[in-house]
């Protein structure tokens with residue numbers, strides 16, 4: 001049997017270490033999934049370049065494979081690229097935030113996640129969808145940022161009006177959204193992980 005390839009990773013950072021392994025470094029199997037989730041960062045500056053349909057579809061599909069309470073698939077993902085609708089959403093979110101800036105950081109694509117108001121696990125379900133899509137986006141070289149206030153947005157008449165224009169009639173609660181696009185510049189460094197984040201009872 002072939003010996004699996006090993007590579008060197010700095011524990012907690014997920015970037016290849018330089019040269020020889022230092023004392024505190026932990027050698028793990030080269031695992032692209034772990035690397036992807038450790039190197040994803042919230043991106044807050046985007047190029048105007050639009051996300052290609054093929055990549056968009058892969059990200060949306062990844063969202064649909066998120067776990068959901070009782071497997072009920074309560075969320076609905078709305079992908080918005082039409083510039084007028086993107087602007088309307090930015091205005092509505094800014095209104096909830098009482099701000100004049102664009103809460104979606106001028107990203108060319110917005111992915112809204114709402115979930116059936118009838119499901120008790122709607123927030124958890126929608127959150128899993130959002131995380132799946134952020135990780136999928138990162139794996140495809142795209143940047144994303146979770147943007148808040150969708151619950152309030154879709155409680156407002158303007159938000160309800162948008163849903164009805166998009167042909168959505170079932171009662172949905174906003175969970176969150178992603179700003180999505182090509183990052184303009186380097187991703188920020190992650191903050192160190194807090195003390196006591198993990199408790200092991202072994």
Ligand SMILES: Cc1cc2nc3c(=O)[nH]c(=O)nc-3n(C[C@H](O)[C@H](O)[C@H](O)COP(=O)(O)O)c2cc1C
Nearest residue numbers: 040041042043044103145146147148149176188190
């Ligand atoms: C529930 C939730 C709401 C968030 N809302 C916003 C937001 O409205 N605007 C924003 O810029 N970032 C928002 N973020 C992104 C966080 O600020 C970000 O994840 C955090 O600072 C850690 O950075 P990282 O994602 O690069 O690891 C949100 C994240 C979560 C999970």
